Amino acid sequence: MQKRAECKNQRPANWPVLLDDATRKTSAVFADLGAQMLATSNKIATLHKAGDQNGMRQAVADLAKSNPQVVDFALIDKAGIMKIVEPEECRKFEGSDISSQEQVQRALKGKAVMSKLFLAVEGFRALDMEYPVTYGDGQTVGAVSALIRPEQFLDHIIKPMTQGSPVDIWMMDMDGAILYDPDIEEIGRNLFTDALYQPYTSLIEAGRKIVAGGEEGCTQYDFLATGLKRPMKKNAFWRKIDVLGERWALVATVAADPTTVAVQGNLSNAMPAEDALRALAMNQKLIDAIETDKKDAVLEILKEHYSRYPCYSVQWVTNDCVAVGGFPPENSLNNYKIDAVKNSSDAEFVKKVTEGKESVFDMPLMEGGAGRTHLVPVLTGGRRLGMIYSISILPKR
Numbered sequence: 001m002q003k004r005a006e007c008k009n010q011r012p013a014n015w016p017v018l019l020d021d022a023t024r025k026t027s028a029v030f031a032d033l034g035a036q037m038l039a040t041s042n043k044i045a046t047l048h049k050a051g052d053q054n055g056m057r058q059a060v061a062d063l064a065k066s067n068p069q070v071v072d073f074a075l076i077d078k079a080g081i082m083k084i085v086e087p088e089e090c091r092k093f094e095g096s097d098i099s100s101q102e103q104v105q106r107a108l109k110g111k112a113v114m115s116k117l118f119l120a121v122e123g124f125r126a127l128d129m130e131y132p133v134t135y136g137d138g139q140t141v142g143a144v145s146a147l148i149r150p151e152q153f154l155d156h157i158i159k160p161m162t163q164g165s166p167v168d169i170w171m172m173d174m175d176g177a178i179l180y181d182p183d184i185e186e187i188g189r190n191l192f193t194d195a196l197y198q199p200y201t202s203l204i205e206a207g208r209k210i211v212a213g214g215e216e217g218c219t220q221y222d223f224l225a226t227g228l229k230r231p232m233k234k235n236a237f238w239r240k241i242d243v244l245g246e247r248w249a250l251v252a253t254v255a256a257d258p259t260t261v262a263v264q265g266n267l268s269n270a271m272p273a274e275d276a277l278r279a280l281a282m283n284q285k286l287i288d289a290i291e292t293d294k295k296d297a298v299l300e301i302l303k304e305h306y307s308r309y310p311c312y313s314v315q316w317v318t319n320d321c322v323a324v325g326g327f328p329p330e331n332s333l334n335n336y337k338i339d340a341v342k343n344s345s346d347a348e349f350v351k352k353v354t355e356g357k358e359s360v361f362d363m364p365l366m367e368g369g370a371g372r373t374h375l376v377p378v379l380t381g382g383r384r385l386g387m388i389y390s391i392s393i394l395p396k397r
Contacts, residue, residue, distance in 0.1 A: 012218060014368035016237055017345045018167050019252035023239045026157050026250065030243045033070070033129065033146060034112070036063060041131040041144045044075060048133060048141055060144070061086040067146070069156045071122065074145040080104050096121045107132050107143035114244040117177045117188065120147055125188045127179070129244065151187045154180040161343070164323070164336030165366055168253045174211050179248060200231070210238050210249050220256060237368070254368060255330050273309045274374060277390055278358070280305050281376040290316065290378055290385045295324060302388070303327040312371055312391040319386055321353050349373065356384050362394060370394045
């Protein structure tokens with residue numbers, strides 16, 4: 001029987017902090033969009049009562065201009081007809097009857113709603129966020145709609161946070177529909193019914209656990225790695241959010257690989273690991289490779305070092321905090337801008353790189369857990385070319 005990670009009364013030590021940031025930002029973006037739509041629907045109610053058609057179109061156009069990540073915004077009349085659609089290139093859909101759509105029917109009853117994933121008249125699977133247009137006496141005369149293409153809208157939020165990191169984040173609704181995934185081919189599929197997932201019973205079981213589980217939790221499953229065709233074991237951590245009554249789970253996955261376990265070092269090495277990293281920073285081949293920006297050569301040197309002094313990872317970072325790469329690749333950042341604003345847990349690392357001095361410190365890892373980081377500057381002719389660093393996993397307490 002496959003052993004599973006369980007989250008009971010507290011989070012596990014390897015909880016990925018990146019998931020908290022992604023959840024918070026996703027919720028904030030939808031809340032901000034909702035606030036804008038509510039303000040616009042209230043404005044349109046006044047314009048509608050006055051019969052100001054030009055004013056209503058301008059209000060919808062302003063909303064579209066402020067939110068280019070949304071495919072289009074529409075003003076729907078009380079019969080379910082799209083009367084105004086913006087931006088201009090989407091006006092061809094004006095006059096479309098969408099009265100049969102479930103979320104439109106609910107919005108025209110005076111309720112702000114988020115749809116489930118559905119096939120839009122625009123020809124793609126979408127989410128539809130709607131706010132009713134209601135007079136002061138409670139009469140609903142229409143609705144303002146935001147048509148969202150999940151792979152674009154959510155990519156705008158999540159990709160900048162995860163690109164180049166060992167963490168993947170995907171999102172599903174409580175029916176199993178995949179709303180977002182780094183692999184675009186999976187978006188719109190259903191985890192429980194699509195043929196792609198049927199051979200991976202542990203993935204389907206994990207999905208059911210997420211649906212039935214609480215606001216957050218963790219599990220483990222086997223599935224294809226992003227961009228690969230062979231299955232791998234993944235640790236999965238989820239957090240749920242609510243957008244106008246629709247429940248979604250953001251799921252962060254990290255490779256559950258034996259090489260990620262803490263390694264005490266190779267006792268046959270005559271030189272301590274700390275001294276070996278200092279010696280590596282003075283290696284002329286490494287200096288030449290970094291100075292000439294030969295990434296492949298740098299990675300080969302780091303790989304060789306890792307084979308003699310195994311740890312969680314050994315990596316290379318530039319002076320402006322771009323983690324260029326390292327070994328093993330599954331535990332290393334790849335052309336990833338380390339930013340304390342984007343991820344607050346990176347503040348200490350950014351500070352140490354900016355100072356440019358050798359240092360050893362403990363910090364949380366974005367893929368979960370905590371590591372001891374040893375940073376050493378790479379110098380030539382009095383200039384700092386960047387830094388190399390090793391990470392060793394701290395034992396769980």
